[in-house]
Amino acid sequence: MKDILAILRILVLLSFSFGCFPPSWIRELPEKPESSSDIILKGIYAKKLPPFSPFTSVTYKENQSERLEFSNSEKSFQKYYLREIEEKGEIRRIQIEGSGTYESRGNWLLLITQKIKKEESIWKDGKQILRQEINFLESSHKLLYHYDPSNDSLIPMIYESGYREKPFGVVEGTNTPYAEDELFRISRRNYSKKEYQGHAYFKIR
Secondary structure (H helix, E strand, C coil): CHHHHHHHHHHHHHHHHCCCCCCHHHHCCCCCCCCCCCCCCCEEEEECCCCECCCCCCCEEEEEEEEEEEECCCCEEEEEEEEEEEECCEEEEEEEEEEEEEEEECCEEEEEEEEEEEEEEEEECCEEEEECCCEEEECCCEEEEEEECCCCEEEECCEEECCEEECCCHHHHCCCCCCCCHHHHHHHHHHHCCCCCCCCEEECC
8 A cells, every 4th residue: 555655646746747736627526427416515524633832842832723614505615724823922823714605516525715814913811912904815716625425524635724735635546537446545545544734624513
């Protein structure tokens, strides 16, 4: 299994160097109908993200939380990202909220973000001492997710956090777009277990 993943990573790095990664199909749904019914989601899904504190610092702590909230009546979603960096008694808080609609085909879910709100502030002793301007942005961000009904989880095809993407993720284990084969399942399972730079969202209510 390790050999397969190592080969896949090499292929991804090569494709990235030629400008082919990530592939364009992770921004759209499959054209053909899927064998499974189209999913309709509701409720809250969250990442399992442990706190981060480097061994070299006793004054630095970092906490992150990310969740998705779905409304099945309107097929809409809200995406929440919160990062708190505590250092020398001050807490820097970064909040990002995205909103939009979703479309589904089988177990595939396309999140289409239309608006993004960004806010940053600094706190000390429970009081806000600095607040930067709140930014509201129009967006056309699209990203494909896969839903697993066996454990009620969602996972994007590449790593994304607070609308920042990185060129690695589940798509590395996909030879054929939208194929839910053994290689895909292995890749999805491995990225679902990651703690650092967590990928998967699990339903919490």
